Amino acid sequence: xxxxxxxxxxxxxxxxxxxxxxxxxxxxxxxxxxxxxxxxxxxxxxxxxxxxxxxxxxxxxxxxxxxxxxxxxxxxxxxxxxxxxxxxxxxxxxxxxxxxxxxxxxxxxxxxxxxxxxxxxxxxxxxxxxxxxxxxxxxxxxxxxxxxxxxxxxxxxxxxxxxxxxxxxxxxxxxxxxxxxxxxxxxxxxxxxxxxxxxxxxxxxxxxxxxxxxxxxxxxxxxxxxxxxxxxxxxxxxxxxxxxxxxxxxxxxxxxxxxxxxxxxxxxxxxxxxxxxxxxxxxxxxxxxxxxxxxxxxxxxxxxxxxxxxxxxxxxxxxxxxxxxxxxxxxxxxxxxxxxxx
Numbered sequence: 210x211x212x213x214x215x216x217x218x219x220x221x222x223x224x225x226x227x228x229x230x231x232x233x234x235x236x237x238x239x240x241x242x243x244x245x246x247x248x249x250x251x252x253x254x255x256x257x258x259x260x261x262x263x264x265x266x267x268x269x270x271x272x273x274x275x276x277x278x279x280x281x282x283x284x285x286x287x288x289x290x291x292x293x294x295x296x297x298x299x300x301x302x303x304x305x306x307x308x309x310x311x312x313x314x315x316x317x318x319x320x321x322x323x324x325x326x327x328x329x330x331x332x333x334x335x336x337x338x339x340x341x342x343x344x345x346x347x348x349x350x351x352x353x354x355x356x357x358x359x360x361x362x363x364x365x366x367x368x369x370x371x372x373x374x375x376x377x378x379x380x381x382x383x384x385x386x387x388x389x390x391x392x393x394x395x396x397x398x399x400x401x402x403x404x405x406x407x408x409x410x411x412x413x414x415x416x417x418x419x420x421x422x423x424x425x426x427x428x429x430x431x432x433x434x435x436x437x438x439x440x441x442x443x444x445x446x447x448x449x450x451x452x453x454x455x456x457x458x459x460x461x462x463x464x465x466x467x468x469x470x471x472x473x474x475x476x477x478x479x480x481x482x483x484x485x486x487x488x489x490x491x492x493x494x495x496x497x498x499x500x501x502x503x504x505x506x507x508x509x510x511x512x513x514x515x516x517x518x519x520x521x522x523x524x525x526x527x528x529x530x531x532x533x534x535x536x537x538x539x540x541x542x543x544x545x546x547x548x549x550x551x
Contacts, residue, residue, distance in 0.1 A: 407466030
């Protein structure tokens, strides 16, 4: 047996609270009645006085609360096979992991801020498959399209500027990797979210976006950084800090190339978003675009599902409540509405 909503066990504290209140109420009632007569005379003076009946009444109420709580916890036992159809979108996220993403014009730095925003986006997904591409001088698949969101986040956590040994930034390779991954997809909506500062050192990002459009892939570009740019702070394994320099010894300033990212989004049928401040842009893309898309049936499979058995404790709870009600009515009739005997 298992419980589908185990957190509902907290309501069991209500049983203890009611028990304490009942004990207090019983003592108060006895104290008031003993003002009328000695305890051994109460049964002959008061028609409805019965200590055992009160105990039974309280027990029935407590059992009613207990089994109602068990019903809320949704006990399950027994399994059956059921055909489950999953509907959703396929969303590939390509993240720039070149050293320019260490620039801190977006706090704490571009890469870490992007990873936080992606995690927030994943929390919104429900049945959509999500995959992760990391790219610098080359692109690599870090997580294939999956509904295992925990596995995706683990892969995302591992992404760093050290993950890809090829230096530079090749947006073209990220788009080409997405095209390859979507090559066997029959979905009409193919989505690539590209998060980068837009600096493209290898290939032609615009031509790659056109190629993606021909394959039915819409690219949603998220530009991270500022046009003014920022120095790239590097911390080595010994904890020493220095600024990245080019081959000529000049300090490198990484600037956001919005023009390239806007053109990529335009030619591929996507949208460009600028990630600034608290509003990174992924929520906006999901709410205004992705959530409005028609979700297709991605796969169908047989799953073993547990049988719901909440009806059993629920019936018992109602039964105890009914018995308590009938007992109360019976004692009222027997007492004929009188509290003290004539």
